[in-house]
Amino acid sequence: MAAQGQRMNVTASNLANADSVAGPNGEAYRAKHLIFAARQQENGGIGGVRVRGLVEDSAPLRQEYRPDHPLADEAGYVSLPNVEPVNEMVDMIAASRSYQANVEVMNTSKQLMLKTLTLGEN
């Protein structure tokens, strides 16, 4: 769940920065993606999931011809972020579905545990 939540965050950041021409390093924003990995499976293969890393999309930045833009280079082109809004939306919906599935799993487990706690009563 934490992993899917983080994925949602990254997607939101990508969408929010879809038009950020200049970042802290002076370059246009690059889309970021998470890498999931199964956690170390000790004693019988139950470990959960963790986020292994955050990578930047290596796709080339979008170039747009805007000679009057203050950040335009000599040829008059401005580098825009390589965020694909459609991809990000799809990613967001997938993350939200997975998150929901995990919430349901958690709810069911909680109910079962509560029932188990009342074992032997009456």
Place this chain on the structure above:
Amino acid sequence: MIDRLSAALKFDSEALSLRDRRQQVLANNIANADTPNYKARDFNFSRALAQATAGAEIGGRNISREGNTLALTMTSSNHIATQGGINSGPSMLYRVPDQPSLDGNTVSMDQERSRFTDNAVRYQAALTLLNSRIRGLKSAMQPE
């Protein structure tokens, strides 16, 4: 007395703990539904239950369990034989995917979720059975 009680409840408690274990395995599959190269896992419940309850109880001592124990090898007559051994839990298998995916992940969300729900219902059934067994034992112990 106590060993009779635990023997009477052994089957149900083993079934319940195996259901719990399977619940964990399926939850793990669902959690890893988006992990590249993750292979969905599961175990054969009836075989695991048969293995867990196969140990013959003689004189309150668990003589031997088949399949899932690691026994010590004795190479000298001075070695002391172990009893029980280490229980390594049910043997985990990999699920055969019904359709391949590009990222090497074999979790099928529909399958896992339906199995999870099925397992949850069966867990409740096992719980109800265990409860009624406890109630039966209790009422047998009532002085009246």
